[in-house]
Amino acid sequence: MCRWLAYSGSPLRLHALLFETQNSLINQSLACQRASVATNGDGFGVGWYGTQKKPGLYRDIRPAWNDDNLRSLAEQIESPLFFAHVRASTGTATTRQNCHPFRHDNWLFMHNGRIGGYDKVRRCLEFQIPEALYNERIGTTDSEIIFMLLIGNGLLSDPADAYRKTIADIETAMQAQGVTEPLRLTACATDGERLYAIRYSSDQAAPTLFYAQGQQVQVENGTCAFTEGAGSVLVLSEPLDRSDACWNEVPEGYFLTAIGDRVTLQPVVPAEPISAVA
C-alpha cells in the first residue's frame, strides 16, 4: 500500500506538510502507522499547481526519506493545491513512470490500494483505455489504468459518476476472470480547483482516508492545527500528528468533494455493476 496527501487552500510551502509534522509523509515513507505494509520506499512523487494550468510533477524512484532534491523543492515551492505520494509497490516495477501522481492536462491523480488479480485483468482493462489516451499510458501500474478509465468515464464532467462507472468496469473485468481478491481504492483526483477523493473496497477493507479543514493550516512543534473558518482542506491517508483534534475519518464507501471552503461526503453506491453484467 501507499500513503498520500492532498492539500487545497492558502498557498503553503510543501515542506510544512511533507517534513515538519510528527507523522509527516516523509516519516510515513519510513514507517507509517495505519497500513498493512509499514515501509513506503518504492518511489514517491509530488504534483503542484503554480501559475499555469498544467501542474508541475517531480517523481523519483528513491525512498522519499533520502532525497535531497525533494527536500529542496519542498522548501522552495509554495502552492495553493498540491499532491504528495509515497509508494509501496504491489508488484509493478519501481520506475518514475509508475510513481504517483499521474498527470493528464490540468488533472492529477494518485491512489492507494490495488486491483485484486491485476495480472488476470490487466490486458482487458488496458483495452478499455480510450484510444485517444492510449499513448499516455507510459507506466505499467493498475493505478495509471484507473486514472485513464476515470477519464474515459467522464471524470472531467462528473467525477462521482466516473468513479462509479470505473469501479463497475473493474469489478466486471475481475468477475469475468474469476478473480476472488478484492478491489481496494482510496484515491484522489483534481482539476487544479477541486479535490475528488474516494474510499471504496469490494470487501469492506478499504485503506483509511481522513480529512481536516479550516481557514488556514499551521504546523508547529510537529503538530497540525487548522484555524477556525473555511478555505483550506487536507485530504490524506492518515493523520499527520498524534493529536485527534482536527482529523475526520471518511467512512468506507464514501466519495468526498472539497471545493475550497466546503467538504461534502456522499455514498458511492456503485450502480449494481455486477448484476447488470450477468
Added chain:
Amino acid sequence: MCRWLAYSGSPLRLHALLFETQNSLINQSLACQRASVATNGDGFGVGWYGTQKKPGLYRDIRPAWNDDNLRSLAEQIESPLFFAHVRASTGTATTRQNCHPFRHDNWLFMHNGRIGGYDKVRRCLEFQIPEALYNERIGTTDSEIIFMLLIGNGLLSDPADAYRKTIADIETAMQAQGVTEPLRLTACATDGERLYAIRYSSDQAAPTLFYAQGQQVQVENGTCAFTEGAGSVLVLSEPLDRSDACWNEVPEGYFLTAIGDRVTLQPVVPAEPISAVA
C-alpha cells in the same frame, strides 16, 4: 538508434569486447561511428549465459560509459554467449524495463531501429501480443513488443519465419494506420545456443549489421582478431576497431543464423504481407 553486439564461442570475459577495443561498445555509447545519432546514453544492458538455462540480466538507466558496476561485472563474468546493448531512445522513457536485452525464459532479444509511427500502431500491436505473454510486457518500447510478437509468431521453433510474420504484422498495422515512416529492424535473438539476427527495413535504410568469425577472438592493443578456424562468432552494429581485416557487413534484407562454427545468410523476403491482408 542504438548499438549492440552478440557473442557466441569460447568463454570470454565481457570486458574484452565491451571495454578494450578502439571502438568498443562503451566508446560507442559516447560517440558511435555509423549511426544517425552519435550518443547512446539512454541506458544499457547486458545478458549472459552461465551455468543455468536462464540467462543473467543487468540493465541500468545511466550511460554505459560511467557505470562502475558494469565495469566490475564485465571484469568478472566469463560467458560462452552474451549480448550487450547501449541505448539511444527513440521516444520512450529511460527505465530499466525499456533497456535491452529483453528476456523470456531462456531467450534474449535486443534491437536497433524503430517502428515508424509507433504512437499510431502501439495499441494495435500490443493487442496482438499473445495473452499468455501479456504480463511479461513490463516496459513500453516498440522493441519489447517486437520480441513478444516474434515469440507469438513461432520464434522458438522457426526464427526466420517468425521474423517474416512479425514484419508482416507490423507493416500491416502501419499500413492500416496510414503510417508513412519506415520500419527499421536490426535485431538479434538467441536461445542460449544460436544467434538469430536480422537487418531489414521497409525503406532500404536499415541500421548497419556486421559479423566476424574464427576459432577464437583476441583483443590486443585495441584491435580485434579472430584466429583461423571456427567456433566463435561476433554479430554487431558496427566494427569494434578501425581495421577492416575481420568484419563482414550483412546486406540489407538478410537474416543471419550463427550456430557456433557456421554463419548462414538468407534473404528475408517477407511473404507479401500487405497484399495478403488487403
Added chain:
Amino acid sequence: MCRWLAYSGSPLRLHALLFETQNSLINQSLACQRASVATNGDGFGVGWYGTQKKPGLYRDIRPAWNDDNLRSLAEQIESPLFFAHVRASTGTATTRQNCHPFRHDNWLFMHNGRIGGYDKVRRCLEFQIPEALYNERIGTTDSEIIFMLLIGNGLLSDPADAYRKTIADIETAMQAQGVTEPLRLTACATDGERLYAIRYSSDQAAPTLFYAQGQQVQVENGTCAFTEGAGSVLVLSEPLDRSDACWNEVPEGYFLTAIGDRVTLQPVVPAEPISAVA
C-alpha cells in the same frame, strides 16, 4: 569539460533558456559546440532563487536531455536569478553530490575546467578547506574544493580577491607536487544578487565564457534576443543560438561582475603567487 549558464534579471521561466533555443543547454548536454568533449551526460543541476535567501537546488545523475523532472521544474519555476549546469566528468564519480551548482548558505557556485594533476594535490587542497566548512564537503570533485577555498579566501566580502588567492593556493599546491598539467577555471558564483564569473587558465587555454545583456531576454524560434536597455544579464559557456547579435566573449584572464544592469570586466592578474612561494 562542462557547460553552464547563469541568468540574472526579470523573473524568467528556466524553460526558456534551458530548452527553447537552438543551442540550448539541454542540446549542449547531448552535443555542445565549443568544447573538447561534446557530450555532457554525467549529471546536471539547477539552482534558483525564490522567495527565500536560500536558493533551491535540483541535481541528478542522469543526462539532462532525458530527465522529465528537469523539464517539469523548468516549466514551473520562474526566477530572477538561476544557475544551470550540465556535467562531463573529468574523472570523479557521477553522484548528485558531485553535480553543480554547489550551495553554501545563500551562495551558489558552478565550474567548468579542472585542476591539473588533481590526484596529486587533492589531499593538500582538502586540508586547506576551512575547518568550519569541512563537513559541507559532501562530494569529491575539484570544483567543490575550489568553492570552499573561495569561501575561505573571502568570497563573501571580496570575490575578485578571493578568486586571485584561490588560484594562487591551487597553483602553489600544483607546483609543490610538480604538476605540469594546467589549471583551467571558467566559473561563476553568486550571492543571489550579483554574478561573479571568471575565465582563467595557467596555459592560455581556458574554457570559453560569454555574456549578453539588455532590458529583457526574449526567446523566439530558437533565438535569444535582448531588448534595448539594462536589467538582465546572461553569463554562459557558449552562445545559445547561431546568431552573433548579442553574444560577447570574455577574454582569457578576466573576471566579470554583473550587478543587475551593469557588467564589468577586470583582469585577474594573480598576485604573482608562484614566485611568492619559491
Added chain:
Amino acid sequence: MCRWLAYSGSPLRLHALLFETQNSLINQSLACQRASVATNGDGFGVGWYGTQKKPGLYRDIRPAWNDDNLRSLAEQIESPLFFAHVRASTGTATTRQNCHPFRHDNWLFMHNGRIGGYDKVRRCLEFQIPEALYNERIGTTDSEIIFMLLIGNGLLSDPADAYRKTIADIETAMQAQGVTEPLRLTACATDGERLYAIRYSSDQAAPTLFYAQGQQVQVENGTCAFTEGAGSVLVLSEPLDRSDACWNEVPEGYFLTAIGDRVTLQPVVPAEPISAVA
C-alpha cells in the same frame, strides 16, 4: 544501522543466502529483527570472488528489496567467498560510493555501526588516511575511513592488531574533540581467503554479530542448515531464520577469524588507547 553477511566455503549461489531464507538479507532490508532501525533501504552492495584475485563489486542506491539486477546477479553468481550488505545511513548521502562493501586490491570491507560525533572527527581522521591511499577515498562515510585506517594500521599483515590500533586512533580523535557519543563497530574484512570480523563498542552496546559453520550450508523451506563437518562459515549481523540450531552469537568485545574450517574468537582488548593519550 545496517545489516550484512559474509560467506566462505563451498561455492554457493548468492541467491540462497540473500533471498531464500525466512529472515534473508533482502527481508532484513525491509524489516530486520535485531536493530534499532528496522529499515535498511539506503542502498546495498555485494562483493564476491571469482576466478581473479580482484573481487567483483555491485552496489546501488535503491533499496535491495526492489532491485531486479541484484536478483539476477544473485541467481547467476556462484562464489566461494562473498559479502553482502544492506545500508541504513547514519547521516551521509545515499551514493554508490557510500555503499558497502569497500574494495582495496584483493580486499573487501563492510561495517555496521558508527563513529560517534563523526562530524567532529571526520577531518582529523581523514588526515590520518595514509597518503598513498588518499585517492581511494571516493565516498564520505565513516566506514570507508575505518577501512583505510585499518589498511594503514597493518590490516594486510596483522588484522587483529590493525583493528586494535584503528579503534585506538578513532577513540583518541573522539576524545580530543570531546565526543561523548560511543564508537560502535561490527565489521568484517577479507583478503579473499579469510574472514576477519569484529564486534566492538565503547559503550557495551555493539551491534549484534553471529556465526555458523559446517561442511556445507543448505537452504530449504526458508531455513538454513549446516551439514556436519568443516569447510563453510557464515558470519553475519543476525540469524537468517527463526531456528536456533546453528547460530552462535559473538560476544561484545571479540575479534573473529574464520579460516575455511576453523573459527577462532579472541578478545579485542584495545591497548589502553585512552590513558596512553591523556
